[in-house]
Amino acid sequence: MAAKTDATSQVYVAPAWKMTWWRFRKHKLAVFCLWLIGLIALISISPQFFATTDPYATSARRAYIPTQFIRVVHDGQLTMPFVYGVVGERNQRTLRMEWVIDDEVRYPVRFFVRGFEYRFLGLIPTDRHLIGFAGAPPGETPALLGTDRLGRDQWSRLMYGTQISMSIGLVAVALSTLLGIILGGISGYFGGLTDNIIQRIIELLQALPPIPVWLALSAALPRTWPVTLVYFAITIILALLGWTRLAREVRGRFLSLREEDFVTAARLVGASRVRIIFSHMVPSFTSHIIAAVTLAIPLMILNETFLSFLGLGLRPPAISWGVMLQEAQNLQSVVNAPWLLLPGAFVIIAVLALNILGDGLRDAADPYAN
Amino acid sequence: MHWFILKRLMVVPLLLFIFSIIAFVLIQAPPGDYLTSYIAELAQGGTTITQDQIDSLRRQYGLDQPVYVQYFLWVGNLLQGDLGYSFEWRRSNAELIGERLLLTLALTTLSLIFTWVVAIPIGIISATRQYSVIDYVFTVLNYIGLATPNFLLALVLMWIAFDSFGLSVTGLFSPEFQQAPWSWARFADMMGKIWLPMIVLGTAGTAQIARVVRANLLDELGKPYTEMARAKGLPEWKLVLKYPTRVAIAPVVSTLGWYFPQLLSGGLVVAVVMSLPTIGPLLLRALVGQDMYLAGTIILIYCILTVVGTLVSDVLLALLDPRIRMDGA
Amino acid sequence: MQQTPTRTDRDPDRARDADRTAAPERPGEPILSVRGLKTHFATDEGVVRAVDGVDFDLHPGEVLGIVGESGCGKSITMKSVMRLVQHPGRIVAGEIRYRRPAGDGKKAIDVDLATLRPQGRAIRRIRGGDIALIPQEPMASFSPLHSIGDQIVEAILLHQRVGRREAKRIAIEKLAEVGMPNPQQRFDAYSWQLSGGLRQRAVIALALSCNPSVLVADEPTTAIDVTTQAQVLELLKDLQRDHGSSIVFITHDLGVIAQLADHVVVMYLGRVMEQGPVRDIFHAPQHPYTRALLQSVPSLHAEPRVALPTVSGSIPHPLHRPTGCPFHPRCPDAMPGRCDVAMPAMASVDGRPPVACFLHHDQAEEDAA
């Protein structure tokens, strides 16, 4: 009985974020996805640490090596994790390299090993990597996810691609959010003519077919631009058409909140406009905005993937998920090297996790609903 | 009803005007103009061209005029049915776009129908059996459908078809019908191939729309009129289909406004992967090759199709919902 | 069950009300009798015992008023009777016996509604045909996409062997009967084209369309203005007089109960506190809760600006039900060690209407869990 009253009185004094968190916590899958996104974010922060080898290093000799799985069973015996070696044989008829597993050679998996040098978080010079393979000759690091046409290690490329794809999604959404909140907020709070104009602009932008317009905009980027400039240009292009939905959301919240009695009450005790907006209205919809933003990120990731896949987004040597998938652009390459589709699986997982997380946040966003 | 549609129709010319400007700006945006790249291309091919010839070409296309004159020249030609000429293909744009447009529309419409036919029952089943196993299965499938880029789905399906059945499922026609004139045999051949791109294209939308139907229906199932229908003694399936479903589907029809352009856009990527003879790959090629009038025309066509899609959805919505129909009457 | 002498000395009002006669004989066999009805909702936070052991009878031609404040389970009780309780709600115990003699071309029925499948054919025959609902929100009770005529005809076609043309005739007749002006034109109208009062009339026409023997009116006038409410109440009175149908009238408004009901059931937190003829409930209430309810409503006839007698506290959260008698934490006469431990049974003393209170008798319920 005492424990029960304790718990209830805890609920009585729980601020909004705590209530939201308690509600979110009930959605087990969303919590799992939160962890997953956390891991992906970790990779994005320091892909070098997760990479096993230099993702840019090409080696014509090592083209199209299939995935080399980490195994724990050898000769029917449970052992420490290891990877089999591979040997390439040129097929005499097709003249293609065919890689077969050499179960004589075993490379045990080691953690926190030394490898190529890099700066952790761009600051601290180090050569530690999460995983490595004991005994693998230099330049012959086992390819966990296989290699591509140029013999580049897909696993390491994927880690690097994660950084760019996630950050493009994040930056584009951040830009859209900024635009959306400012314009939606102006629209919703002031109403009238301003609102009318902004609403018409939004309707117009929403009536545009997105992909053709994105394609045209990206095609207009000069070919001579360096990778970083293209990166930012693509981000801005994505954000340019992406803010409308958020703006509508913010505007809708503002409009409905403006009519709430507690906002009127705040005005009637003499609270200033700034105080009403930032102390009463904004906190009431931040969780909704966070949810909306979480749901917008996967869309941006997918869009970047589209553009890069079609060759109009990021271009090599930049590495993104879309750029990697470009390698798998036609049936022929997929049939010959199905592992080239693996970055796609990564896209699906990331988008899936973000969507579920966003839905969980949205459901928890208003802890006072019932 | 007439009032309502008239109101919508009034906006269309204004929208098209703005879209034509946007399309024109887009084709003017790249540095240089198509003539420069054309000349460069000709030079590469070994053909030399004199300054006089260049000037006469410039005059012909009004490139020596101010930008707004060029715009009106372009729009004027478009209004007269002259879609311009493609340098890259050495054919008139109208000729290039013609059949591809038809195929684009066919594919988009079929995908739309596929989406609705699949998504609406899924939404209804999920909502009426909320928290059941089947609801969870559909929910999981929906999430995956939403997360899968359709070009990836296309690649995977093509790979499976090839790997397991030895089928090469690219294109819309078998080789013998590729250039053939329309005939029943050619139509049958197309229908035998169009289903795969249709499924690929419709999948993401199916997931989205099934979610919308489910959420709307769940809202409506809690409404007093549903309970009232139940209190009348109507069988459950009958009342669900007659009342809440009709209310829940009305917003789905209005999603046509954004779903149709999404399908058109998505079709572009799928078409590239599956080598479909639609306007999508043509646009991509035109953009890459800076064949700008062709690109501009296609973008404008996309815009027009989008507007038409929105208009159709408005009319359907008015037919479904008497409140909209009688608005302003 | 323990049987101890009644405690008349504890009741100060006993003497004054001694001359009040016992409950008048209620006509005939009950058409509906509910015994030990329990409807629980299994939510994530716990089990909400919305209806927790309710007994009452409805006799032919009688208006039974169920009165109580929000969350007392009055609506859920009648939804349970009509088997309209949706997931996660479930009838966990009790009997709902519905008996109807043959008549109106219908066969006699004697069935325990609680045992029927909630979506089955048997209950669907009774629902709408024999027991009809007049819902709380007339605005939302018609589908906005279908005309009201269409929705009334649908009910008629379900329960009567008539053609569409005849059904339309009946529907228009019913609309006229409830005082709908221009019933011919209103037949094709949509609910949102009608005013609140007309919508309520249309809902009543729908409920009456199959000549039900029991009408369940679930707070039918809460959403409408007082002048319109008076019209609707008059209409219900007239209909009841003309057709002799039985009405269960659910409301929180004591005035409406006093005006309309023959017999009253007072509910609090899913339990019946007291029930009896309307004059006994209003003039000689036995349960402290009934008394508190009656006293706390300001009257047009009472002295202005005096402090109203009140009950302390507020209705507990459905998940934090008090033990024992649910009213004991707010009851001015609560007996520590008794009321907070056991739930008093519904018992009748000295021929007076039954009441669930230890002030009047000592009978406790066996499963006070």
Place this chain on the structure above:
Amino acid sequence: MSETAPGSAPAERTDHRGDGDDRVPGGPPLLQVRNLKKHFPITGGFFQRVVGQVRAVDDVSFDVHEGEILSLVGESGCGKTTTARCVLRALDPTAGEVLFRRADGETVDVAKLRESELRPLWREMQMIFQDPFGSLNPRKNLLEIIGEPLYVQGVTSRQARMDRVAELLNLVGLRPEYMHRFPHAFSGGQRQRVVIARALALEPRLVVADEAVSALDVSVQAQILNLLLDLQRRLNLSYLFVAHDLSIVKHISHRVAVMYVGKIAELAPTDDLFRRPKHPYTSALMKAVPVADPDHRAALQGLPGEVANPADPPSGCYFHPRCPFAEERCRTETPQLRELAPGHHVSCHRAEELDLDGIGDLESGGDGAERPFGRAPAAPASADAAPPAEGPS
């Protein structure tokens, strides 16, 4: 100034008038509303042009005196809530004057002030809302909610705010240690107490209560009514009390204004109005209230027709289509609100000639034995003894 604990004030101000005092407080009016209008535009057509006006409040005038409870009563859509909100400038009126006599004796026109000029004025006039759920920000605890008026009006010390909030919670019957709890911890009735505490934080002189008890359960409603009356006496507050329930209005007010479609139909001292209504609508309203006594069943009478549409009101007297006494003049001529007897204002052409039923006529025996349990019979008429209140001129 607010730093000095104003909680000591109530004791000094306590007015020991007897319960059920029927006198209407006199003295100079605290609030004078003159020809108040609030029209909401209806937009439509191609370009969302204004195609009509909903005349929510259409030329309303009344006074509220110091220490008085004036009720605005009427059915939904009669403009009572809009009127109340215009008085506080929660809404901007379309036309008219809202004259408020400030504590320093100066009279200002609230309708014309700018937002910055209104802020200091809101210390003296406050609002209690209908919905105790919507009017409290769920993201703030009671200290923040009740402390907000103190903070924005200059009480910057957190300790001072905490002391004052504790005092206010005591005043409205809540435990001071609740101040760290959030609204979700409270029931509807408790929330309404919090709303009242917030309204009283700045020691206002006028409180606008907009359907303050309508959303509450019957047993809680009585608690809040008692609290409102008690506070009114202790703090000498004036209430503009908006309600639709005639019994509550009868119970709480000194004077009552009955509104119909944006206009005042009748305004009179409570007892006068209920015993001798002069407007057919007032009488009809009373007859429609179901009496909580099964022995008075014949009394209930509906009013034919529907409330007029304020966007398209009928000609002449807005009530004429439903009025059993309507004659030709009522269809063409709009009646003006006029003073029929001292303090009794009515806008009906036939007010003099009609003999309408009040609640006195509804009682049959009146012997008190037939009254519902535990209820005292109505107080004897004393309206004639009441000093005439000043009405709108």
